[in-house]
Amino acid sequence: MLPALLLALAASALAWVAGQDTLAERIWAAATAAVLAVLVAHIFASLRRGAFGLDLIAALAMGSALAFGENLAGAIVALMFTGGEALEAFAQRRAAREMTALLARLPRTASRYADGHLADVPLEDLAPGDRILVRRGEVVPVDGTLDGPTAVLDQSALTGEPLPVRHGRGDTLMSGSTNAGDPFDLRATRAAAESTYAGIVRLVAAAQQSRAPMARLADRYALGFLVITLALAGAAWGFSGDPVRLLAVLVIATPCPLILAVPVAIISGMSRCAGRGxxxxxxxxxxxxxxxxxxxxxxxxxxxxGRPRLVDTKAGPGFTDDEVLRLAASLDQGSAHVVAAALVEAAGERGLRLDTPAQLREEAGSGLTGQVGGHLVAVGGRGFVAARGAARGMDGAIADWAGRPGTVIVAVAVDGVFAGALLLADAVxxxxxxxxxxxxxxxxxxxxxxxxxxxxxxxxxxxxxxxxxxxxxxxxxxxxxxxxxxxxxxxxxxxxxxxxxxxxxxxxxxxxxxxxxxxxxxxxxxxxxxxxxxxxVDRLDRLIDAMRIARRSRAIALQSVTAGIGLSTLGMIAAAFGLLAPVEGALLQEVIDVAVILNALRALRAPGPGR
The missing domain is CATH 3.40.50.1000 (HAD superfamily/HAD-like)
Structure with missing residues (x-):
């Protein structure tokens, strides 16, 4: 609607410059009537849904302008209204860019291995167990485990972390991450619809369609604002006898900052939170x-x-803490137990080189034995290791660990000798x-x-x-x-x-x-x-970031509304006393609208510490 209106106004300007005042007036009137017709249809549709908004003030302003022969003022109101809508739409797109980016990145197909060949298949055809190739720059389509030696993922779109994350064989990879390294194979663990990224996309789509209570509050107070506007406009006309003053009051009330600033500030805050994971x-x-x-x-x-982590190590005579962990983790590479995974992860964090285990034998829930670097290693509970001839020195070494709530003690023996013990806990x-x-x-x-x-x-x-x-x-x-x-x-x-x-x-x-x-x-x-x-992102401190963003966004929304309504009210009073003509009032209100939207967009900036 805005481009057509701009063309009509450009044509009217040419007619006015050429001395065709009557033609210019007719173009202004026609343009105003066209916008008014669309607006009235929209108002009736909203009323049928039980919604009541402040668009009615804009309709009254344009209708009054046509009725009183103020066609130029009506055309400016029409331009102001359509321009305000376009400005709000632009601001909301700008505010929602992080959330929109999540939706835009959703892959539609994946490269699946079948009968030794690769075939592109729709995402919904993927099933748990499928092996998929993820090329450089592609988005991981489903949750799965890395079926290869290494993968480097850019997870910034999901977590806000700027640096790529390196993963090793067997690591769980989150859908929605981008492959920032060499191509790798992924073994799907969930269907596409059940994966992390699909769930995030559903939540984002719902978030974009939602309305904040403050925005709904604007609609609830629309009737009150309309009554005040009409009362002031009627009083201005009644006391002065000049209908143009009524029009000037209506013009300054259109559109209301209450319906412009709130959604922009709230969506800006939501978008800022999305950028922080x-x-x-x-x-x-x-x-x-x-x-x-x-x-x-x-x-x-x-x-x-939520998972055990190594919190302490006790080395037996002739062993070091790192050697005990290295031997245990080397052997535990052959186990799928959660404690084994924790020890392998701890060894990786310390940069320890792990050997390939051989002759593995595991007793479920008890422990594991096997060959590591030419030595017979046993890793497991105290009873499991003691039963393999390594009880001597064990109880004394870990006496101060006994009775600690919520901990797991893993004993390690090498060639039948107690080598040390590892203490794991679900740490704070x-x-x-x-x-x-x-x-x-x-x-x-x-x-x-x-x-x-x-x-x-x-x-x-x-x-x-x-x-x-x-x-x-x-x-x-x-x-x-x-x-x-x-x-x-x-x-x-x-x-x-x-x-x-x-x-x-x-x-x-x-x-x-x-x-x-x-x-x-x-x-x-x-x-x-x-x-x-x-x-x-698996960090609690991001919640503090979100709370600060939320507080700042809400404060900015209230600030924008208060300032916008205050300035509009002052302008309405000035118009009621004949200090502002309709055209001047329209231009003033446009400045107010731009100011409140730009202020609302401040919510996109990072809040300062403690805010």
Missing amino acids: VLVKDGGALERLAKVRAVVIDKTGTLTG REEARSVLAALRGMGVTRLVLATGDEEGRAQAVAAGLGFDAVLSAMTPQDKARTVAAERANGPVMMIGDGVNDAPALAAADIGVAMGGGGSGGHASVASSEAAGVVLL
Whole structure:
């Protein structure tokens, strides 16, 4: 509509310059009538849906201009209205670019191996177990494991991490990442529709269609603003006897900053969060995120990493800590046990060179034996290793580890001699303490740890972290009831990651799911569906970033509305007293609209520390 209107106004300008005033007036009137007809149809369609907006003021302004013969003023109002819509649409596209980028990257096909050949197949045809080739620059189409020696992935679009991440054979790769290195093979572990990236795309699509409560609030207050506008316009006409003053008041009220600034600021905040690896599902979630006063947090996979990690090592006589870990990890390369994977990961983090194991024999749940570098190595529980003649010196070496809640002790023997032991635990996240302190600094008055673990482990994990309450042996229903009880202290945020957290996430004012890691698998899918906010990167501190962005976005939205409505009201009063003509009022209102939208776009910038 805007391009056609601009062409009509250009034609009217040429007619006016050529002295064809009557033709110019007719073009202005025709252009105004065309825009008015489209607008009236839109208003009736909205009313049939039960929606009421401030577009009615624009329609009244254009209709009044035509009725009073102020055709130029009507054409300017029409230009202002269509230009305002175009400006808002541009601002929203600019604000939503991170979320739109996620949608645009969704692959449609994948290269699947079949009968020794590669064939491009639709994404929906992929099934768990399929082997896929991912070329350089391609997006990983489904969740899977690396079926090759190495892969280098750019995960910035999902997590906000700027540096590529290197993965080794057997590592789990997240769909939506981009191959930043050489081509590699991927073994699919989920169907495309069930993969991480597909779930993110669904959430993003829903987020783009949502409306913030503040935006809906604009519609609810539209009738009040309309009444005030009409009352002021009628009073101006009644006291002055000049209908042009009524028109001038209506012109300055069109369009209202209330409907321009709020959606731009809220979408800007959502887009900024997406750029930091935090997916906010809708504008309402962003607003609630800005008001949190009580936090209930799950332990496993949320406060902790959700998987065992090496926390201590004891070396026997003649061995070093690194040698004990290297031998154990070398042997454990042949096991799929979660503890074995943790030891291999720990060895990798220390840069230890692992040998290839041979003659492996595993007793499920007990331990593993085999040859490593020409030595017979046994790795497993204390009883398993002691039964292989390596009991001497073991109990004394690990006496101070006995009784530690929530830990696993792995013993290591070499050629029948006790070589050392490794202590693993689901450790508290490195950033947990700073995150909880930041929450306090942002006005959170209650911090509650709610876990299904037994009391000793819960208290050990919570020690020194400053929780107001530590609740253990909690069922999913208990967690949901805890969330409801904490609402007495203000808006409640629940942070969790598993299926057992889904009821509490749904019950909270704002649920936050650890969708980028945590307990992983379908547990994360369940919690992500129940939550209003999903952390795409497995770091709690991104939540603090999101809360700061949410607070800033909401403040900017309110600031824009207050300033815009205030300036418009002053302009309406000036017009009522005859100080502004309709054309002058239209130009003034356009300046106000541009100003509030540009101010709302400030929400795209990063908030300062502590904001």
